[in-house]
Amino acid sequence: MEKVATDWRDLESRVFMQTGKRQPPVLVRGEGSRVWDEDGKAYVDFFAGVAVTSLGHSDPGLAAVLADQAATLIQVSNVFYTVPQLQLAELLVNNSCLDRVYFSNSGAEANEAAIKLARKWGGLKKNGAFEIITALDSFHGRTLTTITASGTDAYKDPFAPLPPGFVHVPYNDVDALRSAITDDTCAVLLEPIQGEGGVNVPDDGYLPAVRRLCDERNVLLILDEVQTGIGRCGALFAYELAGIEPDIMTLAKGIASGVPLGAVLSKEHCSVFEPGDHGSTYGGNPLACRAGYEVVSRIIDECIPEKVAEDAQHVEQRLHSMEDRFEIVSGHRGKGLLWAVALSRVEAPAVVAKCLGKGLIVNNVRPDAVRLCPALNISRENLDEGLDILEGVLAEVSNG
Numbered sequence: 001m002e003k004v005a006t007d008w009r010d011l012e013s014r015v016f017m018q019t020g021k022r023q024p025p026v027l028v029r030g031e032g033s034r035v036w037d038e039d040g041k042a043y044v045d046f047f048a049g050v051a052v053t054s055l056g057h058s059d060p061g062l063a064a065v066l067a068d069q070a071a072t073l074i075q076v077s078n079v080f081y082t083v084p085q086l087q088l089a090e091l092l093v094n095n096s097c098l099d100r101v102y103f104s105n106s107g108a109e110a111n112e113a114a115i116k117l118a119r120k121w122g123g124l125k126k127n128g129a130f131e132i133i134t135a136l137d138s139f140h141g142r143t144l145t146t147i148t149a150s151g152t153d154a155y156k157d158p159f160a161p162l163p164p165g166f167v168h169v170p171y172n173d174v175d176a177l178r179s180a181i182t183d184d185t186c187a188v189l190l191e192p193i194q195g196e197g198g199v200n201v202p203d204d205g206y207l208p209a210v211r212r213l214c215d216e217r218n219v220l221l222i223l224d225e226v227q228t229g230i231g232r233c234g235a236l237f238a239y240e241l242a243g244i245e246p247d248i249m250t251l252a253k254g255i256a257s258g259v260p261l262g263a264v265l266s267k268e269h270c271s272v273f274e275p276g277d278h279g280s281t282y283g284g285n286p287l288a289c290r291a292g293y294e295v296v297s298r299i300i301d302e303c304i305p306e307k308v309a310e311d312a313q314h315v316e317q318r319l320h321s322m323e324d325r326f327e328i329v330s331g332h333r334g335k336g337l338l339w340a341v342a343l344s345r346v347e348a349p350a351v352v353a354k355c356l357g358k359g360l361i362v363n364n365v366r367p368d369a370v371r372l373c374p375a376l377n378i379s380r381e382n383l384d385e386g387l388d389i390l391e392g393v394l395a396e397v398s399n400g
């Protein structure tokens with residue numbers, strides 16, 4: 001039988017809900033930091049499925065544990081004890097400042113759980129305090145409550161009415177936060193570095209000052225480490241870099257290198273959920289947790305956060321040099337393997353398209369900023385290969 005090529009873009013336009021704009025390639029296969037499209041064209045992947053595939057594509061170890069677990073036990077629900085879930089929970093507790101874990105299937109769900117936990121704590125321990133302060137330009141997910149928590153109006157305007165109880169303040173502004181805290185405040189919810197907001201790195205003193213403020217005012221500090229956690233910023237968790245400890249932390253994205261998994265973690269003092277308070281049919285299933293255990297244990301055992309911190313110096317050096325030479329580059333910001341190249345004009349979509357043409361996948365995280373977030377185990381060779389392509393494109397765009 002003759003094979004008839006399918007026009008996947010046309011099919012998508014007919015049968016798929018149009019919730020976002022896609023890049024043209026139809027990606028069919030990946031290996032390490034490289035992916036291939038249906039025409040066989042290869043790309044260096046500096047996007048990693050939105051900072052998710054921390055061990056790269058088609059990692060043989062991850063593929064093997066997934067196949068083994070799929071042939072053993074995939075789902076039985078949280079009505080029963082399952083081993084991979086408890087092993088991953090113990091691994092996370094032993095390697096973080098938090099004491100307890102509950103698993104979800106995504107970052108938004110992890111944040112929903114964190115918000116519920118903080119509100120229950122406020123109800124029990126702070127006279128019914130329910131308000132949560134978050135930052136402008138933050139991103140916490142796409143459910144109704146997490147778009148409300150997020151600091152981007154475009155994500156929420158069409159969906160009113162939104163749940164009450166969220167207050168927004170500018171990021172990296174301790175005074176604004178201090179003024180916003182009231183007796184009704186139960187928690188402050190922040191990203192250690194704002195990912196979707198454009199890789200916004202706060203001043204070194206910001207998170208320590210927020211921690212002190214939360215302690216003084218008896219307010220929980222929730223860190224959304226969905227993007228920054230599990231080695232992405234050059235430490236297992238970004239809170240370590242700030243020298244502070246959150247009361248509650250959420251994880252997802254890189255935790256299982258592409259297998260859907262999220263987690264909310266909390267300190268014992270605010271771990272107030274009781275039976276019946278929360279649940280998830282798939283959350284913490286053996287398949288996802290076995291993957292999470294493989295990924296997190298390897299990131300720890302192979303000292304990947306240290307490797308990422310070394311890569312960061314190299315990336316920063318190269319971005320600095322591009323900034324010196326090309327007028328289109330107005331700055332760079334980031335930590336570990338999470339960077340944004342700031343452009344002097346609103347040309348990030350054009351830079352992304354040109355990079356794709358030359359075989360590099362990057363993302364226009366803002367109209368004037370290009371994000372780089374490759375796999376954490378990317379080789380120096382692949383890193384330089386991608387940076388060379390980016391440099392060529394920025395040179396070209398600079399010359400008009």
Ligand SMILES: *Cc1c(COP(=O)(O)O)cnc(C)c1O
Pocket residue numbers: 105106107108109111139140141142191195196224225226227228252253
């Ligand atoms: C991606 C992201 C989320 C949402 O995660 P989903 O898995 O898409 O629900 C939440 N918070 C931050 C900081 C993120 O980067």
